[in-house]
Every structure is written in structure tokens, then in C-alpha cells.
Amino acid sequence: MIIPLLKGLATTLRHVFTKPITLQYPEEKRQVAPRWRGHPELTINEDGGRRCVACTLCMVVCPSNAIKGIEAAEGQEHEKYPVAFTIDLTRCIFCGFCQEACPKGAIKLNNLYELAQYEKSLLILDIDRATQKKSELRMADWL
Amino acid sequence: MVNLTIDGRAIQATKGQTILEVADANGIFIPRLCYHPALKPIGACRICVVEVKPGPPRPLPACATPVNEGMEVVTNSERVLKIREELMKLVLINHALECPICDKGGECELQDLTHALGVDQVDLEAVKLAPNHDYESLFVERHPDRCVTCGRCVHVCRDHVGAMAINFMHRGYFTELGSGQLPLDCEFCGSCIDICPVGALINKLWKYRARAWEVEKTETVCPFCGGGCTYELHTKNDRILRVRNEKSILLCSRGRFGFPVVEAPDRLKTPLIKENGEFREASWDEALDLVAAKFKEVAENAGPNAIYGVGSARATNEANYLFQKFFRQGLGSNQVDNPGRYTYIRALRGLASVFGVPQVSGVEASSAALLPYHSPLKLGAEAQGSGFPFVLGHFDDLPKADLVLVLGADVTPEMPPLGWKLLRALDNENCRLVLANPRRTKFDRYAHVSLRYKPGTERILLAGLLKAFLADNPEWTPAISATGLEELKESLKKVGPKEVSQKTGVDDALIKETAALLAQAQAPAILCGTELLAQDKGEQNVQALADLFLLIGKPGIPGSAVYPVAEKNNSRGVCEAGVMAEHLPGYAHLDEAAGGTPLPEMLDKLEAGDPAAPQALYLLGGDLLRAVPHRSRTEKVLKKAGFIVVQDAFLTDTAKLAQVVLPVTVHAEQEGTFISSDGTLGVLAQAIPAPGVRPDWQIINQLGEKMGYKLGAGHPQQIFRELAQSVPLWAGLSPKASYPLMPGTVSGTFIPFDVDLSLPGRRPYTLIVGKALNHSGTFTTHAPDGTLKLMSEATLQLNPEDAQNLGLSNGETAKVISSQGEVSLPVALAPEMPAGVVFLAEHFAEPPVHLLTLNSNLVRVTIQKG
Numbered sequence A: 001m002i003i004p005l006l007k008g009l010a011t012t013l014r015h016v017f018t019k020p021i022t023l024q025y026p027e028e029k030r031q032v033a034p035r036w037r038g039h040p041e042l043t044i045n046e047d048g049g050r051r052c053v054a055c056t057l058c059m060v061v062c063p064s065n066a067i068k069g070i071e072a073a074e075g076q077e078h079e080k081y082p083v084a085f086t087i088d089l090t091r092c093i094f095c096g097f098c099q100e101a102c103p104k105g106a107i108k109l110n111n112l113y114e115l116a117q118y119e120k121s122l123l124i125l126d127i128d129r130a131t132q133k134k135s136e137l138r139m140a141d142w143l
Numbered sequence B: 001m002v003n004l005t006i007d008g009r010a011i012q013a014t015k016g017q018t019i020l021e022v023a024d025a026n027g028i029f030i031p032r033l034c035y036h037p038a039l040k041p042i043g044a045c046r047i048c049v050v051e052v053k054p055g056p057p058r059p060l061p062a063c064a065t066p067v068n069e070g071m072e073v074v075t076n077s078e079r080v081l082k083i084r085e086e087l088m089k090l091v092l093i094n095h096a097l098e099c100p101i102c103d104k105g106g107e108c109e110l111q112d113l114t115h116a117l118g119v120d121q122v123d124l125e126a127v128k129l130a131p132n133h134d135y136e137s138l139f140v141e142r143h144p145d146r147c148v149t150c151g152r153c154v155h156v157c158r159d160h161v162g163a164m165a166i167n168f169m170h171r172g173y174f175t176e177l178g179s180g181q182l183p184l185d186c187e188f189c190g191s192c193i194d195i196c197p198v199g200a201l202i203n204k205l206w207k208y209r210a211r212a213w214e215v216e217k218t219e220t221v222c223p224f225c226g227g228g229c230t231y232e233l234h235t236k237n238d239r240i241l242r243v244r245n246e247k248s249i250l251l252c253s254r255g256r257f258g259f260p261v262v263e264a265p266d267r268l269k270t271p272l273i274k275e276n277g278e279f280r281e282a283s284w285d286e287a288l289d290l291v292a293a294k295f296k297e298v299a300e301n302a303g304p305n306a307i308y309g310v311g312s313a314r315a316t317n318e319a320n321y322l323f324q325k326f327f328r329q330g331l332g333s334n335q336v337d338n339p340g341r342y343t344y345i346r347a348l349r350g351l352a353s354v355f356g357v358p359q360v361s362g363v364e365a366s367s368a369a370l371l372p373y374h375s376p377l378k379l380g381a382e383a384q385g386s387g388f389p390f391v392l393g394h395f396d397d398l399p400k401a402d403l404v405l406v407l408g409a410d411v412t413p414e415m416p417p418l419g420w421k422l423l424r425a426l427d428n429e430n431c432r433l434v435l436a437n438p439r440r441t442k443f444d445r446y447a448h449v450s451l452r453y454k455p456g457t458e459r460i461l462l463a464g465l466l467k468a469f470l471a472d473n474p475e476w477t478p479a480i481s482a483t484g485l486e487e488l489k490e491s492l493k494k495v496g497p498k499e500v501s502q503k504t505g506v507d508d509a510l511i512k513e514t515a516a517l518l519a520q521a522q523a524p525a526i527l528c529g530t531e532l533l534a535q536d537k538g539e540q541n542v543q544a545l546a547d548l549f550l551l552i553g554k555p556g557i558p559g560s561a562v563y564p565v566a567e568k569n570n571s572r573g574v575c576e577a578g579v580m581a582e583h584l585p586g587y588a589h590l591d592e593a594a595g596g597t598p599l600p601e602m603l604d605k606l607e608a609g610d611p612a613a614p615q616a617l618y619l620l621g622g623d624l625l626r627a628v629p630h631r632s633r634t635e636k637v638l639k640k641a642g643f644i645v646v647q648d649a650f651l652t653d654t655a656k657l658a659q660v661v662l663p664v665t666v667h668a669e670q671e672g673t674f675i676s677s678d679g680t681l682g683v684l685a686q687a688i689p690a691p692g693v694r695p696d697w698q699i700i701n702q703l704g705e706k707m708g709y710k711l712g713a714g715h716p717q718q719i720f721r722e723l724a725q726s727v728p729l730w731a732g733l734s735p736k737a738s739y740p741l742m743p744g745t746v747s748g749t750f751i752p753f754d755v756d757l758s759l760p761g762r763r764p765y766t767l768i769v770g771k772a773l774n775h776s777g778t779f780t781t782h783a784p785d786g787t788l789k790l791m792s793e794a795t796l797q798l799n800p801e802d803a804q805n806l807g808l809s810n811g812e813t814a815k816v817i818s819s820q821g822e823v824s825l826p827v828a829l830a831p832e833m834p835a836g837v838v839f840l841a842e843h844f845a846e847p848p849v850h851l852l853t854l855n856s857n858l859v860r861v862t863i864q865k866g
Ligand code: SF4
Pocket: A040, A061, A062, A063, A064, A065, A066, A067, A091, A092, A093, A094, A095, A096, A097, A098, A099, A109
């Protein structure tokens, strides 16, 4: 009957010397896979401008009505660009359909997953808050 | 009937149909690109190819191939599928593929077709072409790099609009749609935009404002002329974004681009009350209480006849009906009339004097459950009618006429639909067009005979025509039973042989030629416009014209009719609804003693300080100052009326004279009906809310309540029912139908007319005050984003030679002086004006054109530089 006891002990001892798998969250952040579906945001060009041309296809495809109120305007060069764009994260189900529908690569699901807020309204992003920004949480290879 | 098979299915079709039409009718889909049901087959794209047996070995275009007995059609053989795919690749080879930003995206026929044919790769290459975008033209943006060279726009512009403003340049692969690399200079009807299957032509008002699938569509009626086009308002978030006519595509510039008037910055939003000469905003209750108290006071002190009502050709039938009910039933007077007195009523009265007032019998109450805006009366088995409504034509019949005489009308500006139908009439190569106008107008290009008479000589010209006709055909008996021909012949003897050509300036030979054409015609139609109606003797002009129609007309034969232009959207309806001094609804006649005072006489009474002159005026919209000749007098006279209430959407010049102004809804904001110029019932639907303002009928009803009347109006549908109940002529009428629907007998009496020239004075130039294409009365001049862009000010149209003699060049300011007043405005050189005749559009506030006129749209003027 001592043998099973020793077996158990051996397993325990083996794990004492391996790397711990517990992540010290929130001090330590979880690195997610490149295909991780975080929250959708509007991507930007090299020059910092939004890629979106306000075609509204993402709004049409979104199954949960999370994208709303896209309004377009005409620029100097007759280009079309959005002046209003709302992403409602309280509705988003992180399906990624918007990213798939967008013909311009202008909306992408990032790798951010810390979305909890005390204020619900903070989850409703207007065009500026929905636009991609530098973030420590972002992986370098995200785009 | 023709029997054929399509894809093995046995089908019956009518002779003359094309394979594509038959396939569509039977639910068989044949892909197509250049075909549009509103156009004749173009046959440009060949996407619709099918195999036909018996027939040539090559496939045939289904859209352009008529069906034949025993035909076997295959729409989906391997060969035609392959051809279609190859053709699609060729179409797509240089296509811009900007669907995400193209405003056609979502309603693009090329998108649908690519999808339907499953073309997902284009393995061909070709030189890139320069995109040559046109961002300059007003209202229309052109993207030649999206064009599929289907030719629809070219055809619609040439064959349906008659503007011929765009065409293809270059050949083959390099074919490009253009207007010579210049911005468009056309009618700006926008019809090419909506017929384009792709986004090569874009409506600038619509551009980037919504995607096609986001809009709500509301079918309603255009408020900008008497043509009564039905169109859809496309709205999103309670704003109108564009206007389309899905069926025939055709609309005119003001119909398509005039809608910003709804959002015009100077729209009134609250009632206004004048205090110490200044308007202040007031609540509805306050304003209505004030009006009710004032009306009561006037009615008690001076009797109900001291309040005078002027109806409006802009307001709905329901509002106008309730308006006259307010006077007739509430106040108990007949003191109502409408400004059509200066134009359209003259046509009605002129025609009525020759053909009689409407009489209808055999009409009975309908027992069927009543649908909205259906007449509660129906035609009995014996239903019969007579009188002038039976010589008025329906637009749809005009193409069946084989002779069209246009007198005193610049057709397209006055009523674009009449112009479109006239073009259809001319499709028939045996149709003859006689155009009589002092100016050269758009339709001169198509006219077989142009009679360029001197302004104001219409009756002399008609007398000459009648004389020449009767001289050629002494034994002529009119097709209509007519009396008084001898008297007419007698009266025409007064006209000397040389007199006609001398006074009108029209060659005798041309008059003879016209008379000969009139004698040959099997289905003659006569069109007349406001240029002839707005003269002081407009009524006699129409009498003369009615005499001519009585002589040559063949009512009963489709197309043969009289087509007087009813200028505004409801010019005809306001009369039918009974807002006339001498008529109750449905032209029920009041005798002289019972009838009210017609508008011009009312003004005379006011001017003379007659004790029977009104002390309060109730105006249902419409800017009298800008519509009635001799403005300075009208202004002086209106000021004499103690109390004026105006219901209008804008603070017009007339409204500025009022004590109380009540803001009203416009077409897109209300329900109701209009009667178009050809008697079609158009039904309005509310597309957007109208905060603050109220529909006319509601205001009248509330005012009635405050005065203790029981007008009992609850909804436009119910008011319509009540109105239609009292108009037997409308029996059986339903939305989009035209009345009269009962068979009619037409008889008439020739009325001798005097042939004097009604243009006094010695000044060297004759001014014609008329209509411009891009505006509708004064209504559209309030919308800076609308058609005001196309025409922002009035210009004096002057013959270049006259201009040279006067030392004036294009754009310089001229001073126009008549015996009544003077105005200054810029000159526009217009070769279409004959020497000695100048033209001025009447729509604008500045300069006030009617300062110059006396009692007619014609006036003699002196022109100076400066
Ligand atoms: S991820 Fe899905 S639910 Fe969220 S916005 Fe995109 S489409 Fe909508």
C-alpha cells in the first residue's frame, strides 16, 4: 500500500520543478492568439487616417445590431469617409462578421479582452473611441 | 395570339411583344443589361441573347426580337451561357469596381447581373482608360469609368426628355459617355441618372447620404406643376434624400431636385401675429383665438359677406373643400374664389361658354365598402355626361392625336409631362405638330409648321385660321353637333383679308397650310398654356380656341381633345372643390344673385372703398402679390382690407401684409389629394413629420370649432368622401384614375369673338411675363439647395440684335419701364426671342415683375441701359 503513496508523491515532486501554469492575472496579462476575436475597431492607415469609406456593409452584416449610425461625408478629393460611426460593445457578440464583410480592411477585431466597465455607456464607442489606438495590451503583430 | 415555347414551355403571347417581354410575363428570367421597360429596345449589350428556332444560326437578342408563331426559344443553352459570361467579362474589364463608395451599390443592375451570371474572375486585360469624372455639372455627377455603354441615358434624354444633351464619344472599347468634355448644359431633369443601370450618373443631392437599402419609400404626388407626376420620396431619419419615379423614370428638374424646399431655412414653424407692425411668434391657440374673435367681430358688425376667402391651387382638394365649407356653411356666404381667376378659370369659362357646363346623370351611390380616396358614387348603367369636361383630354391619350396645335404655350416649362407626351405623339410619323408662339420654344425643332405671331394677336390668328379653313371647306360639318356656325362665319367677315397677316405677322401661306392640316386631321388636339390664359382677354382667347375645336375636333376619338395647362398642382382641384364665387363643389352653379364676388371684382371693390368690400381676408396660401398683375395696385388694395389671415408655408410678400400668419404643411408632410391638369386623382401620403406646423384642413377645422361651426372634419379621407359625394362628375373615381369615367356627349355653340389686339400703349418692346423651366410659381424659389441653383434670378431675355441696338451685352443691367412701373435686372441674350419682344420669368421676389404689368402678362415697355 506504500507504492501508490509513493507514486502520488513522485507526481507532486515532478510538478514542483516544472514551470507554474497559473497566470498572475491581472499583474500578468494573457497573450492571445493572433486570431483572437477581441472587440471590433476601426483601423487606420500609415498616415493615421481611417480606412473606412462608410459603405455600411459591416452594419448590414452585423447579426446583433452592434454597429449603428454610420454617416458619410464627401472629402476634398470627392472621397467618402465616415463622420459618425457607433460600435455598441454591449451588443457585440464578437463574431467577426464585420471584419469579414469589410471590403477595405477598415474594421477588425483586435486582441483586447478587458472590456468590463462600471459604466455601461463607456461600452458604446463613438467614431473616435472606436478608432484604433496604441495600447500596451496590443501584441506587436496584431495588424 | 402567338404560340411559342420558351425552354420547352408552351406559352401564348400577343403579337408584337418581344421574347424578353413574354419571358418576363411568364416568370422566365433572361439576363439583360441595356433593356429598360420604359424605353424602346436598345440592343446594345447582347447579354439577353437566346437561341431561336426557326431563325438564323446565331443567337438573337431577346429584348429586340418579336415573338412569332411556332417559335422555339432556348434561354439557357451552353452556347448562350458562354456568350453571356464572355460579354460580362468584357463589360467588367475596365469597370471601376468602387461598389463600397458608389451610390448605386445595392440597386446596381451590374452587381445583380454579375451575381446572377456567377462571374467572379476577369481573366482579360486592356489598356486603362482615363476616368474623366465630371464633378462640375449641377445635380449630376458623371463617372465614365463606371459606364457600361448601354445607351439608356442617351435614349431617355433624346427620345423622352427631348433635350439631346448627352451622347457617346469615340468608338468601340474607347466609347465614352459625354457632352464634349464640358459640364452639362441641359434641362437637368435627372432622368438619365435614374435610368442608368450602374453608378455612372449620380444624383448629387443623394450622393453619400444613404445606401439604397436604407431608405423608406413613400409614394406621393409632385407639387410643382399641374402634371401630377406620381413619385416616391426616399426618406431616412425623417429627411427626404431623393425623389424617384420607378415606373416611367421621367421627372422634371423641379420634381426631382425641388424637394429641398421642404427643409428651406425660411419655412415658418410657428404662427405669427403682427403687433405694432412687427411679427411675433405665437402659439396656435393664441393665433386661432385671435382670428376667430376678429372674424366674429367683422361678421357681426358688417355681415358674413364682409369676410372674403381666397383658396389655393397649392392646397389639397380636402383643404379647399373645407375652406369653402367654412364660408358657405359656417359663415353663410359665398365670398370665396381662387387665384386661378387670372389663368385657369379663364380656360374653364371659355370652354364652358362653348361646350356648356358639366351635366351628369345616371350616377348612383356605391354600395361597395369604401376604400380610401374612392368616390362614394358609381356609374349607373345609364350614366351619361355632357359639357366641357368631356373635351378636356387625358395626357395618356395625347400620343394618339394625329395633329397637335400648340397655342401660346412653351410646353415644357409650363408642364413637362405634356412635353413628354407630345414627343410620344410625334413617334407617329403621320402626326403633325403646329406650333404657334411668339417665341421660338423647345418644340420648334419638331414642328411641321411654326406660326410666330406677334404677342397678343392670338384671336386674330385664330380668326385667320377659321377663315382660311372655312374658305377651303365651305361645306364642312363639324363632327360635334354644333349651332351658331353661320353667326361665326358672319362675325369672321369683319376680319379683312390682309388684316390677319399684317397684324399677326404670320404669312398667309402658313395659315393656309395649317388650315389644310386641320382639315385632314382625324384626331386633332389643341394645347394652350398660361401665356394665352394670363392675358386680360384670356377667356375670349379660349373661346376662340374652343370655336376652332368645335369646328375640327373629334371628341370620342382618343387623343382629340383640348389640353389647357393648369399651372399649379391643384389648379383644377381647387375649382372642382368649389372654391369659386359662382360654383359649389363639382361646378354646381349658383346664379348671379346668390354667387359671391370673383377675386378681381373684390379687389376693385376694395380699391373703390365700396361699402360691400370685404373687411377681412382669409388667404389659403399663394402669393397674390407675385401672381396677380399690377403689383403696386394689388399691394395698395390689400392693405385696405382691415384684417388679413394667411395660411402659408413661407412668409411671402402677401403674408407680410397679414395680421396673422398660420404655418402649414407641404406635400410630403400631409395626406390628401390633388387633381392634375388632365383630371387624374393624385393621392398624397405623409412621408415625414412636420413639427410645429399643421395641415390646412386641420387649421380650418380648428378655426371653425373656435367660431362654433360644426365642419366635422376628422381626416382627409373622410373629407374627400364628403367632397366626392357632391361631385357626380367624379363618379367611379379612384386613385390614379382620371375622370370623367362616364360616356359623354359633346355639343357646342360657336361664340363669335372680337379680334382686337389687346396690347395698348406705344412703347417699343413687348414684354411677355411667363414661366421658367426650373421653377414652380414662387414655391421653389425658397430652396437654396434645390432648383434655385439652376436658375437663381430672373433675367431679361432679349434678342441679340435688340440688345446691340440698346447697347446692352449679356449680364449687363437693363432698366425696363412700363406705364405702371420700372424694374432693373440683368440681360440674357436669347436668340429665340423675336425682335421687339422680351421675356421675363415671373417666379422671383426680386425684381417684382408684376410691377410692370397692368392686367395681363403682356405689356409694352421701354428698355434702357443701366
Ligand atoms: S463582431 Fe459581430 S457582433 Fe460584433 S460588431 Fe462585428 S459583426 Fe457585429
